Amino acid sequence: MSKQVEFYFDFGSPYSYLAYKELPRVAQRTGAQIVWRPILLGGVFKATGNHSPAEIPAKGRWSKTDTARWSRRYGANLQQNPHFPVNTLALMRAAVGFQLQDEAAFHRYAETIFAAMWEQQRNLNDPAEIGAALTAAGFDARQVLAMIDDPAVKDALKQATEAAVARGVFGAPSFFVGDELFWGNDRLLFVEEALAA
Incomplete structure (x- = not known):
């Protein structure tokens, strides 16, 4: 069985974007497969009592400098x-x-949304902006909107988020190598060590 790293992420997390950029290189160096785990970070925060760094003014200001360094x-x-x-x-x-x-x-969708959010600075609170980003990437925005309203899709995201919390996830990005949890893009060093072991 090949080595795997599970990647729990939310597009709204700048650190998830940074991990998205770096994790494929870690996987390539270690011969590992990435298992993509989209979750709703707001749901994780609610379930665990955690909060976004943006809610703490000093930490929010520091995070802007920190993400620029990692970028x-x-x-x-x-x-x-x-x-x-x-x-x-x-x-x-x-x-x-x-x-x-x-x-x-x-994968094409993930690239489109991460880029729209963290490279193009689009307002993805606005459905029209989401639609424009999807259309520019060759997606049928109406089909995507219909998929978002599918009860099975809604339930799948809810279950994925609940399962993440049950495993101990409290923020994003989070990674699992086997049963070992790593949190934060700055822990990719330890992820790589675990994959190489």
Whole structure:
């Protein structure tokens, strides 16, 4: 059985974006497979009593500097989104919906949304902006909206988020190598060590 790293993420987390950029290189160096686990970070926060760094003014200011440092380290193009925080419920439902239907489309969707949020600074609180980003990437925005309203997709995201909390996830990004939990893109060093062991 090949080595795996499970990646729990939410598009609204800048640190999830940074991990999204760096984790494939970790997987390549270690010969590991990434298992993509979209979750609703707001649901995780509610269940665990955790809070976004943006809710703590000093930590929010520091995080802007910190994410810029990590962006340079990874060669990423993170731009602070002036519309942050974004309600990602619809975005994460679509991620789960694509994952249930078409793995290739899921990866194209993830790239589109991460880029729209953290490179293009689009206002993804606005359904019209989401639709424009999807259309520009070749998606049928109406089909995506219909998928978001599918009860099975809604339930799948809820179950995925509850399962993450049950495993001990309290924030994003989170990673599992076997049963060992790692939290934060800055723990990718330890993720890589665990995969290489």
